[in-house]
Amino acid sequence: MKLRYDGACRLCGASLPAGTEAIYESETKTVRCLQCPTEAMETMSPGLETPREESLSTEPGVAGSSARREYERRKAKDEEKLREKWGRFGGLAVALSDERQPTKAWDRGAVGEERLGARLNALAGDGLAVLHDRRIPGSKANIDHIAITPGGIWVIDAKRYKGRPELRIEGGILRPRVEKLLVGRRDCTKLVDGALKQVDIVRDHVGDVPVTGALCFVEADWPLIGGTFATRDVHVLWPIRLAKVLTDQTAGDVDVAAMRELIASRFKSA
Incomplete structure (x- = not known):
């Protein structure tokens, strides 16, 4: 197809x-x-009709696959409700109706993950490995992308938001310092909290290897000069900038291939 x-x-x-x-x-x-x-x-063995089963840990996963499945599930459910409501006019109702915003949001998210995943796959090689859409053990949640470099591991959350990401700092001398992530007028600080939780989970499985969090906004309104920043050690940036940061991570003693296998075995494809 x-x-x-x-x-x-x-x-x-x-x-x-x-x-x-x-x-x-x-x-x-x-x-x-x-x-x-x-x-x-x-690679088939003599007398077998199917190829030898490959280790699931060798597969990088498909970026956005779980979000895409959830979108298709919600879309089918929405269409089923319309068909039940309108009977023999159900097909027409489906054709004329706009998708519900909660359903459309899953499609937007899936597209963002797919686009970023394609860019990360283009970087993969002996010195950089990537894994996509990995299930967090004991949870229904997933990690969008994990990149392994000689310098450490990057836990990457892809977002397809409109507006310009910026860091707002409140408080200081007389009040506690508070950092807020804004995208346009939208307070997205909870995204940083979520990224930090994912970093902690991965860190629990890899020991002393450095683990860094990143929020990558795929279609945000970035300025021509500058724009990238970090808040609470979570990097906020765009795909091209992320690619440069990852490819620059050449210094370090992380065994990329071995670490990829370890993470893939602990965090299965979603």
Whole structure:
């Protein structure tokens, strides 16, 4: 099929832009590039009709997959309600109705994760590994992206918000210092709290390896000069800037391949 949205091959992690012909796997709701099935068949053992099962930990995951599934589930439920309400005019009602905002929000979020995931996949190599849409153990929540570099681990939350991100500092000498993250006029400080929780969870699984949080706003209104900042050690930036920061993380003694396997085994694909 031709992909409607950007994705990544679940076997090799190759970026698959919208419009690319790929194989869609309905059971897992993931995609494979056209080259991987042929390569997998070459690894078949004599007498077997299916390729050897690959370790799930070798798969980077598909960016935005859980958000995309939730969007499709909500969309189908909304359409079902319309069909029940309007009976034989249900199809027309579905065609003429706008999507509910809560449902549309999941689509926006999925697109943001997919776009950032494609950019991160393009960076992956021997010195930088990426994992997408990883389930937090014992929780229904997930981590959008995890990048492993020689200098440490980055826990990345993708956001597709409008408006300009900025840091507002209140208090100081006579009052407690309070840092607030604003996007436009919207107070998004809770996003920082969420990023810090994810950092703590990952840190519990990797020991003394440095773990850094990042909020990456995919479509925000960034200034031409500057704009990036950090609040409570969480970096707030855009995809191009994030890519530069990650590729500059060359100094350090983290075994990227081994750490990728460890994190992938602890944080399964969502």
